[in-house]
Every structure is written in structure tokens, then in C-alpha cells.
Amino acid sequence: MAFEIKKVTKTYKMGSEIVSALRGITMEVGNNEYLAIMGPSGSGKSTMMNILGCLDKPSSGAYFLADRDVSKMNDDQLAEVRNQKIGFVFQTFNLLPRADVFHNVELPMVYSGMSSSKRRKLAEEAIEKVGLTDRMKHKPSELSGGQRQRVAIARALVNNPSIILADEPTGNLDSATGEEIMSIFDHLHRAGNTIILVTHENDIAMHAHRIVRLKDGLIESDLLNQKHFAA
Amino acid sequence: MKSFHEILESFHIAYGAVRANKVRGMLTTLGIIIGIVAVVTTMTAANGLGNRFKESISVIGSDVLFVSRTPWIFTGNFFDFRNRENLTLKDSEKLEHQLPAARAIDPRSYTTQSIKYRSKQLENITIIGATNNYILVSNAAPEYGRFLISNDIQYKKNVCVIGAEIKEQLFKDVDPVNKKIKIGRHFFLVVGLMEKQGSASFFGGPNFDRQIVIPISSMMKCFGGTNRPFDIVVKAPSTEEMSDFEYALIGEMRKIRKLTPSERDNFSINKMDTLMNAYNNVMGVVVLIGLIITSISLFVGGIGVMNIMFVSVTERTREIGIRKAIGAKKKTILIQFLFESSSICLVGGLIGLLLAFGVTKLINAFLLPASISPTIVAVALSISILVGILSGVIPAYRASRLNPIEALRYE
Numbered sequence A: 001m002a003f004e005i006k007k008v009t010k011t012y013k014m015g016s017e018i019v020s021a022l023r024g025i026t027m028e029v030g031n032n033e034y035l036a037i038m039g040p041s042g043s044g045k046s047t048m049m050n051i052l053g054c055l056d057k058p059s060s061g062a063y064f065l066a067d068r069d070v071s072k073m074n075d076d077q078l079a080e081v082r083n084q085k086i087g088f089v090f091q092t093f094n095l096l097p098r099a100d101v102f103h104n105v106e107l108p109m110v111y112s113g114m115s116s117s118k119r120r121k122l123a124e125e126a127i128e129k130v131g132l133t134d135r136m137k138h139k140p141s142e143l144s145g146g147q148r149q150r151v152a153i154a155r156a157l158v159n160n161p162s163i164i165l166a167d168e169p170t171g172n173l174d175s176a177t178g179e180e181i182m183s184i185f186d187h188l189h190r191a192g193n194t195i196i197l198v199t200h201e202n203d204i205a206m207h208a209h210r211i212v213r214l215k216d217g218l219i220e221s222d223l224l225n226q227k228h229f230a231a
Numbered sequence B: 001m002k003s004f005h006e007i008l009e010s011f012h013i014a015y016g017a018v019r020a021n022k023v024r025g026m027l028t029t030l031g032i033i034i035g036i037v038a039v040v041t042t043m044t045a046a047n048g049l050g051n052r053f054k055e056s057i058s059v060i061g062s063d064v065l066f067v068s069r070t071p072w073i074f075t076g077n078f079f080d081f082r083n084r085e086n087l088t089l090k091d092s093e094k095l096e097h098q099l100p101a102a103r104a105i106d107p108r109s110y111t112t113q114s115i116k117y118r119s120k121q122l123e124n125i126t127i128i129g130a131t132n133n134y135i136l137v138s139n140a141a142p143e144y145g146r147f148l149i150s151n152d153i154q155y156k157k158n159v160c161v162i163g164a165e166i167k168e169q170l171f172k173d174v175d176p177v178n179k180k181i182k183i184g185r186h187f188f189l190v191v192g193l194m195e196k197q198g199s200a201s202f203f204g205g206p207n208f209d210r211q212i213v214i215p216i217s218s219m220m221k222c223f224g225g226t227n228r229p230f231d232i233v234v235k236a237p238s239t240e241e242m243s244d245f246e247y248a249l250i251g252e253m254r255k256i257r258k259l260t261p262s263e264r265d266n267f268s269i270n271k272m273d274t275l276m277n278a279y280n281n282v283m284g285v286v287v288l289i290g291l292i293i294t295s296i297s298l299f300v301g302g303i304g305v306m307n308i309m310f311v312s313v314t315e316r317t318r319e320i321g322i323r324k325a326i327g328a329k330k331k332t333i334l335i336q337f338l339f340e341s342s343s344i345c346l347v348g349g350l351i352g353l354l355l356a357f358g359v360t361k362l363i364n365a366f367l368l369p370a371s372i373s374p375t376i377v378a379v380a381l382s383i384s385i386l387v388g389i390l391s392g393v394i395p396a397y398r399a400s401r402l403n404p405i406e407a408l409r410y411e
Helices: A045-052 A075-085 A101-111 A116-129 A145-157 A175-190 B002-020 B022-057 B089-098 B150-154 B164-171 B216-223 B242-256 B272-315 B317-325 B330-366 B374-400 B404-409
Strands: A003-014 A017-029 A034-038 A060-065 A086-089 A163-167 A194-198 A210-215 A218-224 B064-068 B104-117 B120-130 B142-145 B159-162 B180-183 B186-194 B211-215 B230-235 B268-271
Touching (some): A017 A218, A075 B317, A075 B330, A086 A145, A101 A116, A101 A145, A145 A175, A175 A194, B022 B272, B022 B330, B022 B374, B089 B230, B089 B242, B104 B216, B120 B164, B120 B216, B164 B186, B211 B216, B317 B404
Parallel strands (some): A034 A210, B120 B211, B159 B186
Antiparallel strands (some): A003 A017, B064 B230, B104 B180, B104 B230, B142 B186
């Protein structure tokens, strides 16, 4: 199993008001699943993504990621989990602007303390997987949006995480480039990775094999994507 | 191993950050440079003063004791010293007899006179009445001619040995030996010329090149024999035995002065150490004050660095968010920013040191024998790094505590 969440809730304090973003979510995701989390804004999608990505802790409930309960961990332990078990792909790419492609991809391995020869080998492999070997020494500002997102994907891949978490990965791209990026995710899924897409776009969600819809902090539906199973 | 990679990465980041904001980095560093130049120059100047002082008192010799009526440096009540009797030639003779361990004993007296050679006249020249032992207790030797001999003393001859500066001013290029000069109202034959002993005048101390030495017997004959200022200069057998020797000397002097055990010494023992200690006491305070004042400029520089680090943290909030999202721990972020601030300060310190080397060269050329010692280099660089860490710690702590979600959302 890739991860499991049990009765997860999240409440925020917004001034004097208490907002319940998640109101008790339970779900299991197996290895090599291709999951899309959908929902309108305010549905708790982002909160869900932050908790799954170990950027935030649930107010109550449990979160088992690769058989470890991460809901009780402290900040530094969470940082290590993010480093080892999770690969992020963000809507806004979130690359380091002053670092070149190679260094951006290498960075997670710097934080996991890998030797530089090993880092070089793995980073080059990941960059090759997304087809940017000839752009290795370029800065993000010298790349197109699609290329930047590929760099982000390479960075997400490089530590061989348990899940790849993509938050609106095509939100800042035109539809053709978006499709290109999605085909990379499809490919990664076929290669054995577990992928979680967070999106509000139907077209994008249709790439996933399982679609979870959130509404008002609860799971509204959790269905297999018939498109992939009809045949 | 892990932290090594993080430190290497921190270095990478610091370098990139400073390079990305060259002008800002330069201006920030300038504050540190000025601070380090000020602090280092203060330290080297203090060292230079110390060197100059040691140089000037080294003429006295570290194994030489002066028995005098009063101490060189007054401590306590002046009236305790005022009524003391002068030392006499008799005291000196007795001491020579009772203290055979002394390598040499030279009774000395002083007067200030105007001197004249032909139409040239010099005012306020220190005349020293001494014996032939003078040459044994002082570190100087005649450059030309001869020094006083025991005959000169015994027969109260009107002969003199002149200092280098006197020769310069009175005789110019003329050979002074066997010329007669007028000291006060008396004629003296110049028999020798002392070698240059360096300008030893420091804090108004004696200038050994502007002195004339005559037989002490002649001095008493020509300038009066009673109630003269009088020292007995004693050379110890060795520097190592100084304190034992000093003790013996005091004992013999008390006998000579016929002091009962309950009476206090009515003479003083002066030596190079006395001056050295007095100097160290005074200069210690002066240097401390100097360092405090110059440290203020370094402090201001540090505030500049802190300011820029706050700006840097704010500017790079998003970067911090990214780094945290992909696994940087609090400590990693903290180290990254501390590294950046201390790099800025270390570079400032290095440039400051280079400039201080230049300033020291100038001081050396025109004022004092100053030099930058390895200790000063080490202290300056440690201070720079310390300032960097101190001024970086609050901004870095703030950066390390940023919430990754909010940091990622920051525009």
C-alpha cells in the first residue's frame, strides 16, 4: 500500500472563526495507483494535498505513508519524509531561479546526503527521462513552461519517492503542452510510480484511473475511471 | 557526510546570492571592511607603540638596576619621597665594596647646561657625570675616539664623550675629537663620540643621543659637589638572578643608609620592568578604549549585514518554501543563511585586513614600528566570522521557522 488516511480532519482558525477544511476523510491508495483528487475551490482539495504532501499535519486522524504514521511527526521528521517519500510537482513549477536544471534536479539528493558522483548519475538519469539532457546547464528562465514542468517532474522523480504529488501540473500551460506533460505522468505510471493528481480540470483528471471527488471537506465520490477499464 | 553536503550547498547558495546582488553585497561588505580596518589598525598601532617603547627602554638594559632617591614612577604620597636624602659618591663606594656580586657599579650625577663650540651654542643639554664603568652598564659603545678611563675620574680631568646628535649639531662634518667645547663656564676636551643609540625619547624620556658624559669627579669639581641628583647604576650578574640580586642590593643599601628594621627604605630601586609595567598599565586602558570605539564601527557594519539578511530572507521566502518542500530541515535553512552572512563578513574581513596591511605600512613608514602579527590576523578573521554569525542568526532563525505552505504561496 502506498498510503492510508483514517478519519483525517483539518480545522483552521481564520481570525475568530474556525473553518473546517477537512471533516473526516478515510481512504486507501495502493502502490502504482493513478489517482486524481477533484473538487471545486473550497472543497478542501488544497488542504488534502498539503496533508498528503506532509507539508501540514492533520488536526485529528492518522496518515500512514509507507507504513509509518506521519501525523504525529515533528517538522524535521516531516522534512525527511518529504525528501524521501514524496515528489512534488507544482502548478507554478517552483524551481530555484538561480540554479540550473541539473542543480534543481540534484537538490533533493543534496538534502538526503548523497555523494556527488551518485547524485550526478541519478540526476542525469531523471533529466533524460523527461527529455531535457541537452538543457542540463540552462537556468529555468531560459526554458519554456513545459520544459520547466519537466524539470520539476525530474526533480520529483529523482529520490524514487513512494508517491508523486502533482498539484494542478498543467494549470500554467497551454493545452497542447499540458497534454505533453500528462503523457509523461502516464508514462511514469506505467513504469510503476504511484501518482496523485490534484486538479479541477476534467480533461486532466481523466488521465487517472481512479477519481476522488471532494465537497465541503468530505469525499463525495470515489470511483474508478471507466475510460481505462471499459476496454 | 550529510552535513558536509549541506555546507557545500550552503557555500554554493551564499556565493550565488552575493553574486546576484553585487552592488548590495559590496555596500554591505563595506561596513565590515571599515570596521575591520579600524579595529586592526588600532591593534597594530598599539603594537607599534609597544615596540617603540621597548626599543627606547632597551637602552637601559634589562639587567640594570638604578638606585635612586625617588622612584621613576610615583605611586603613593609624594611627601614620603621629598625629604629623602640624596645618594652620594660615598654610598656608591661602599656599595661597590659590599656587593661584589655586581658586575659593575656606576655612580651617576646629572646637570643641564648650555654647551658651546666656537660660535655654535646648544641649550639644555643633559650632562652626565659618570665613571669608566658607564660603558659596562649601558649598552652603548664609543663609535670613535675613546670612552672615559679611570685616570680621567681619578684626576678629575675635563674630558667628555659626546652623543651622536650633539656631534651632528655642534660639529657637522668636523672631527670632534681633541676639540675643546664649553660646558657651562668650563672647557672640556672631547675624547670620544658615542654611537647612535636611536631616538629613545618616548613620552618625554631621555634622548640618549643628546647627552654628554663627563667624569663624575669633574662634575662635582665644576658644577658643585653637594646636594646633586645622584643615581647608582648597578649591573646584575645576569638577568635570571635579577630578583635575588635586587634583594641583596636593597639589603646592602639599608646597611649603608643605617636603617633599623622598622624603618622603611629611604631610597628607590628603578629598573626597566618598572617602566614596562607602568607602560602596560597605561596602554592597556588606552588600547581597550580604542578598541571599544573602533568596535562601534564594526558593530554598525554588523547591523548593516543583519539588515540585508532580513531583506534577503524576505526576498527568498519562496525559495525557502521550495527547499523545505523537497526536504530541507530547519537546521539546513538556518545554516544556509548563517553561512551567507558569515561569508559576507569574512570577505569583508579579508579585504579589511588587506587594507589594514596598507595602512600599517604607512604607519610603519612615518610613525611607529607597527606590524600585523598572525595573532591579529586570526583575531580579525574570527571577529568577522563572529559578527557574521551574530548578525545572521536572527534573520536565519526567522527563515528556518517559515511555514513551507505559506512560503510557497508567497509572491
